[in-house]
Amino acid sequence: MTTVLKLGGSVVTDKDEPETVDERNLSRAAEAIAAVDEDIVVIHGGGSFGHHHAAEHGVSTTDGTHDSGAIRAIHGAMKDLNEAVVGALAEAGVSAVPVHPFSAAHRDSKSDLSVSTDRLATMLGEGFVPVLHGDVVVHENLGATILSGDEIVVALADALDADRVGVCSAVPGVYDAEKTVIDRIDSFDDVADVLGGSDATDVTGGMAAKVRELLGLDAPAYIFDIDGLDEFIAGENPGTRID
Numbered sequence: 001m002t003t004v005l006k007l008g009g010s011v012v013t014d015k016d017e018p019e020t021v022d023e024r025n026l027s028r029a030a031e032a033i034a035a036v037d038e039d040i041v042v043i044h045g046g047g048s049f050g051h052h053h054a055a056e057h058g059v060s061t062t063d064g065t066h067d068s069g070a071i072r073a074i075h076g077a078m079k080d081l082n083e084a085v086v087g088a089l090a091e092a093g094v095s096a097v098p099v100h101p102f103s104a105a106h107r108d109s110k111s112d113l114s115v116s117t118d119r120l121a122t123m124l125g126e127g128f129v130p131v132l133h134g135d136v137v138v139h140e141n142l143g144a145t146i147l148s149g150d151e152i153v154v155a156l157a158d159a160l161d162a163d164r165v166g167v168c169s170a171v172p173g174v175y176d177a178e179k180t181v182i183d184r185i186d187s188f189d190d191v192a193d194v195l196g197g198s199d200a201t202d203v204t205g206g207m208a209a210k211v212r213e214l215l216g217l218d219a220p221a222y223i224f225d226i227d228g229l230d231e232f233i234a235g236e237n238p239g240t241r242i243d
């Protein structure tokens with residue numbers, strides 16, 4: 001059984017304070033993950049670490065840079081956050097090891113993403129918990145662009161044949177028009193009205209883009225907040241299930 005779990009940047013950092021870890025949420029998440037006794041890959045977002053450096057240098061998932069200083073700044077901030085996440089997991093007794101996508105992933109000229117998943121499978125086989133993060137990655141013809149944690153989730157869920165996918169975010173699930181969490185989504189059409197339409201442009205990685213991508217996975221995916229994490233880890237169905 002393999003689980004892919006994303007800890008959103010808004011969960012593990014204080015989004016209003018530059019480069020500040022949300023220690024309370026992070027240790028809660030680490031304690032929850034420590035209860036997992038099967039294969040799990042953890043991915044975390046950028047929160048108040050990566051995003052402001054990316055914005056400052058005008059780099060996004062589609063706008064690239066050839067400025068190596070910009071790459072070092074964005075990647076350096078994400079490495080700092082990764083060290084904090086890996087450290088908290090280690091303290092909770094998890095065999096966590098860092099994996100930096102800048103050195104393990106790239107996009108080709110068609111913007112298709114490649115991630116070295118063999119190395120992750122080997123890590124899992126050896127009992128480690130790889131901890132990846134949103135990052136900057138080299139991108140053929142564009143220099144380097146941002147790779148979001150959500151994109152990593154999608155790439156790894158299929159490549160590692162995950163059984164369950166969890167996205168721990170700032171909200172308890174996908175809301176309907178009355179702000180009630182929707183239990184289950186199995187088609188985008190069912191939620192297009194509340195999420196803004198199936199062809200809405202969503203460059204910021206909002207909920208519509210998340211749901212669309214998670215619907216495309218073989219494994220069931222759950223969107224929940226930190227209060228739902230223990231339930232997810234216990235194999236229950238917190239938040240919104242996306243099939």
Ligand code: IP8
Binds near residue numbers: 046047134146205
């Ligand atoms: O928070 C973005 O990852 P995300 C990472 O998962 C950077 O979108 C470097 C901004």
